[in-house]
Amino acid sequence: MDYYTPTKVVFGKDAELRTGEMLREQNATDVLIHYGSERVVKSGLMKKITDQLDKEGIRYTLLGGVQPNPRLALAKKGIEIVREKNIGFILAVGGGSVIDSAKCIGYGSVYDGDVWDFYTGKAKPAGAMKTGVILTLSATGSEMSDSSVITNDEGGLKRGVNSDYSRPAFALLNPELTYSxxxxxxxxxxxxxxxxxxxxxxxxxxxxxxxxxxxxxxxxxxxxxxxxxxxxxxxxxxxxxxxxxxxxxxxxxxxxxxxxxxxxxxxxxxxxxxxxxxxxxxxxxxxxxxxxxxxxxxxxxxxxxxxxxxxxxxxxxxxxxxxxxxxxxxxxxxxxxxxxxxxxxxxxxxxxxxxxxxxxxxxxxxxxxxxxxxxxxxxxxxxxxxxxxx
Amino acid sequence: MDYYTPTKVVFGKDAELRTGEMLREQNATDVLIHYGSERVVKSGLMKKITDQLDKEGIRYTLLGGVQPNPRLALAKKGIEIVREKNIGFILAVGGGSVIDSAKCIGYGSVYDGDVWDFYTGKAKPAGAMKTGVILTLSATGSEMSDSSVITNDEGGLKRGVNSDYSRPAFALLNPELTYSxxxxxxxxxxxxxxxxxxxxxxxxxxxxxxxxxxxxxxxxxxxxxxxxxxxxxxxxxxxxxxxxxxxxxxxxxxxxxxxxxxxxxxxxxxxxxxxxxxxxxxxxxxxxxxxxxxxxxxxxxxxxxxxxxxxxxxxxxxxxxxxxxxxxxxxxxxxxxxxxxxxxxxxxxxxxxxxxxxxxxxxxxxxxxxxxxxxxxxxxxxxxxxxxxx
The missing domain is CATH 1.20.1090.10 (Dehydroquinate synthase-like - alpha domain)
Known part of the structure; x- marks a missing residue:
């Protein structure tokens, strides 16, 4: 059994304040910030993050709206945005659904075909755009895993794909972000x-x-x-x-x-x-x-x-x-x-x-x-x- | 506390037979194979390894003789060889002493000054040549750690340095290799x-x-x-x-x-x-x-x-x-x-x-x-x- 956990973890209070440093380490210049409900904006977390990107001179585009059991349609929208804006890194702010959706965007962004191919097993990932995570929910472990699970509204099919390409480059774990x-x-x-x-x-x-x-x-x-x-x-x-x-x-x-x-x-x-x-x-x-x-x-x-x-x-x-x-x-x-x-x-x-x-x-x-x-x-x-x- | 364990681990019987594949993944073309006693040669392990390198068309140079409490002098010899032969990857075959010596060679190979500087704290590592490990002794954990401990014969000083640069790129762990x-x-x-x-x-x-x-x-x-x-x-x-x-x-x-x-x-x-x-x-x-x-x-x-x-x-x-x-x-x-x-x-x-x-x-x-x-x-x-x- 192989064991490969390359994700750089920062654990503890204020871990999210190291977003800028982590993105710089990844040489990120254009980032898609992917999230779920607007609570991460209202709570002030998003501003804490974008302030750091502003400071580092990193451009970013926001894409919220990820639902539990994340949908293929939204991920495809993310892939379009990545291509249009020449984005090179995906930052997931949320729980497992957001991370899995970000991973799906990561796969699709470097693939010419339909990203759903990976989830049906029709194609095997040969790479992915890198992702980073600011975790707000302790559950799926997607922040270090090789797994992404997506639901296709057409047919209600929920399918997963596993590959080391989707292991996040970093994960910032502040337990306080899960108090709510x-x-x-x-x-x-x-x-x-x-x-x-x-x-x-x-x-x-x-x-x-x-x-x-x-x-x-x-x-x-x-x-x-x-x-x-x-x-x-x-x-x-x-x-x-x-x-x-x-x-x-x-x-x-x-x-x-x-x-x-x-x-x-x-x-x-x-x-x-x-x-x-x-x-x-x-x-x-x-x-x-x-x-x-x-x-x-x-x-x-x-x-x-x-x-x-x-x-x-x-x-x-x-x-x-x-x-x-x-x-x-x-x-x-x-x-x-x-x-x-x-x-x-x-x-x-x-x-x-x-x-x-x-x-x-x-x-x-x-x-x-x-x-x-x-x-x-x-x-x-x-x-x-x-x-x-x- | 940060947690970063990028080492790719292959665990189980015959793990050492994946050396060629791992080196290919690392794009290694010229390798220093570092080891301790001649037992790894006599046991046939070394041949199993070099056969794979031959098959992959990877050039290699052997440097044995690492002692327990590995000595600075031998590591310096390794650094010289790496420079002379334009080597780009160091493969440690042995236990913690061999790995620590390989890490020391890794540090010294990309540093203009005296590698001992890192061990005395005079300088901080800013990089290292990559290492891989075939483990034959369960003890030090150096196969995944950020640590290297070296003994300088001059003064009998044993000193360590820690940095993520020294975490091995891969570690092949076959428990059977420790039977002896x-x-x-x-x-x-x-x-x-x-x-x-x-x-x-x-x-x-x-x-x-x-x-x-x-x-x-x-x-x-x-x-x-x-x-x-x-x-x-x-x-x-x-x-x-x-x-x-x-x-x-x-x-x-x-x-x-x-x-x-x-x-x-x-x-x-x-x-x-x-x-x-x-x-x-x-x-x-x-x-x-x-x-x-x-x-x-x-x-x-x-x-x-x-x-x-x-x-x-x-x-x-x-x-x-x-x-x-x-x-x-x-x-x-x-x-x-x-x-x-x-x-x-x-x-x-x-x-x-x-x-x-x-x-x-x-x-x-x-x-x-x-x-x-x-x-x-x-x-x-x-x-x-x-x-x-x-």
Whole structure:
């Protein structure tokens, strides 16, 4: 397994005040500043950033409006602007959606064809315009990851592409910028971070016990910090743990030394939910995880039991299957404790039979792929899980 | 605290077979292959490497002979060769000494003055020729670190320099290449890895509990794997944990989010020991640590107690000072269990009064610097620790 995390991270209070310095290091002269809601402008954050660019003599163009589950159409608009204005660097100010959209612009800006080709697998990225990140939401880990996930409004398809070209050149991580994140988004972020590590934990090959124990230490801290951040949104230490855990969960560290990739079925199953119903990714993951876990745990119950032993301190009972089920139930309990759903109804979705068929069709790329590694899922397994998750 | 780990890591069996591919990626055409003992030639490893360079049409020059505590004189010879032959990339095949020597050559090759200037602090690096690593010893973490430590035979001065320019471009980590590491060197490496994390753990500022718990998870795995590798030198999992822990202990992860640097007094105190007596770095660290710990723990006993609680599972007794002392004793017990010394006599050194004076003089840069952060040590403190460590 290769491990490559070239992103330069500045962590701590006032990290965003090093934007100018970082852009100068990147020799950026014309920058697209990409963001989501106007809150980053109203909060004064944008001015703090543009003041630095002005000081450095760096030209910039603003492009806001990124939505959760970022849309292809807006990214394409970004690509047009980059070409028109001869822009050479993309600065993402926001959370995972903004970063993923910026990465999409980065791919498209150096590609002659349709950028969606990379997301459908029709083409492989051979380069990308560089991006930098000022993070305002701890969740997706996109600030250090090689991943970009985009939703195409035509067909509601949500697809991802992974390549080292999209790893941001820098990421400025100031936990204080996440004080204003709502309780709901804080919970969603907590789940998302946990799931990025859990997906890797449930690989099917051999790996390092070092990586396992780092993963469990991280998940434990995320659970603890998620609760603390809900109780006190301005708890710096909790926000800092969540922010750094977000980056470490998705930068490759949590799969280092594994000889196989992780499971990732829950992520793919969730993509179809949020592609159709536009639910929050973290909430969607929480709503599907336990059902997935109970569907697959018999493949290797001791893996779930091991997680329970070191994460929750459960002494082995002698019955590994029971220990596995106890771990799954404890995880559900945790999700409930941070007001996250553990099934689709709690998520606010009650799919019809036709919708279950459609979900399984889309998740299986119309029967062209399987999902998962811990247990390989066929289209009928996917439908079973969706149905059982209601 | 900035976090920057650009080194591309290939981890696992046969990792060294990707040397050609990595050098091609770096556009290397003329390479200096730097190594230590002739064992890497006799074992067939060197041929595996040069075969790939031949295949890629990459020219190379061999420079072996790096000793433990690598010498400035040999690095200077390397710099001459690089200049003469117009070499553009340095490939280190070995452990920390070889890598540190390669980094020194890297600095000197792009600098007009005396490369020792960087190690004395007379000059600051403004660049370096790139290096790549094929690792054969898990210990120093130099394969991902920004650090290079060199010994100048004139005066027996051992000095280090840190800069991001020296972080290797790639590191190929095949745990099997460490099967032949001797029991003694395995133990020294185990201590060295633990100490890189412990030095950072004993910072004086504020930090992330996430980083604390990752650190303790790592130290626990290193202790466990060190014992297993001694019992069975060809235990792949144990060797793999040690190798990856070596990189993670010194690449910055174990200090991420800390607002102050770590303590590092033990490292500096040990440098003077190995500068004079040429002892193994890891053994020297083990011989000094507990004495240092008992000298400083009252500054913040709860930090030692916290380590004991999560590393050794010691329930807090209500008396934090006792808990701290219990942690220190447990660490000594561990060092003994892997046949490491816990004082200077066990290390084979019994310094005279004059030698104690000299050690303190050198460690304090002749009274020009203090050491440590957890507790700031003056020259007399350094002498006290050396003396108490006998």
């Amino acid at each position: 994140v709502s309780p709901y988004q804080t919970s969603c972020g907590t789940v998302d971070i946990m799931m990025h590590t859990l997906e890797r934990f449930f690989h099917s090959g051999s790996g390092l016990s070092l990586t396992d124990h780092l993963a469990i230490a991280l998940i434990g801290e995320v659970m603890d910090s998620g609760k603390k951040a809900l109780a006190n949104p301005e708890d710096y230490d909790a926000r800092a743990n969540l922010m750094w855990a977000s980056s470490l969960s998705h930068n490759g560290l949590m799969q280092a030394g594994n000889d196989q990739r992780g499971d990732w079925a829950c992520h793919q199953l969730e993509h179809e939910l949020s592609g159709i119903w536009d639910v929050a990714h973290g909430a969607g993951l929480a709503a599907i995880w336990a059902t997935w876990a109970r569907y697959v745990y018999k493949e290797n119950p001791s893996r779930f039991a091991f997680l329970g032993e070191f994460l929750f301190g459960f002494a082995p009972s002698g019955n590994t299957e029971n220990d596995a089920l106890r771990t799954i139930a404890a995880m559900e309990e945790f999700f409930h404790s941070i007001n996250m759903p553990i099934n689709l109804r709690e998520l606010g979705i009650n799919p019809t039979d036709e919708e279950l068929d459609l979900l399984a069709e889309k998740a299986s790329f119309f029967s062209k792929r399987t999902l998962g590694a811990f247990k390989v899922l066929q289209k009928e397994d996917m439908r079973n899980i969706y149905e059982a998750a209601i | 590491v001797s029991p003694y060197q395995t133990s020294c490496g185990t201590v060295d890895i633990m100490m890189h994390t412990l030095e950072r753990f004993f910072h004086s500022g504020s930090g992330l509990s996430l980083t604390d718990h990752l650190a303790i998870a790592l130290i626990g795995e290193v202790m466990d794997s060190g014992k297993k590798a001694l019992a069975n030198p060809e235990d792949y999992d144990a060797r793999a944990n040690l190798m990856w822990a070596s990189s993670l202990s010194h690449n910055g992860l174990m200090q991420a989010g800390n607002d102050q640097r770590g303590d590092w007094a033990c490292h500096q105190l040990e440098h003077e020991l190995s500068g004079i007596w040429d002892v193994a770095h890891g053994a020297g660290l083990a011989a000094i640590w507990a004495t240092w710990a008992r000298y400083v723990y009252k500054e913040n006993p709860s930090r030692f107690a916290f380590l004991g609680e999560f590393l050794f599972g010691f329930a807090p007794s209500g008396n934090t000072e006792n808990d701290a002392l219990r942690t220190i004793a447990a660490m000594e017990e561990f060092f003994h269990s892997i046949n490491m010394p816990i004082n200077l006599r066990e290390l084979g050194i019994n310094p005279t009064d004059e030698e104690l004076d000299l050690l303190a003089e050198k460690a304090s840069f002749f009274s020009k610097r203090t050491l440590g952060a957890f507790k700031v040590l003056q020259k007399e403190d350094m002498r006290n620790i050396y003396e108490a460590a006998i």
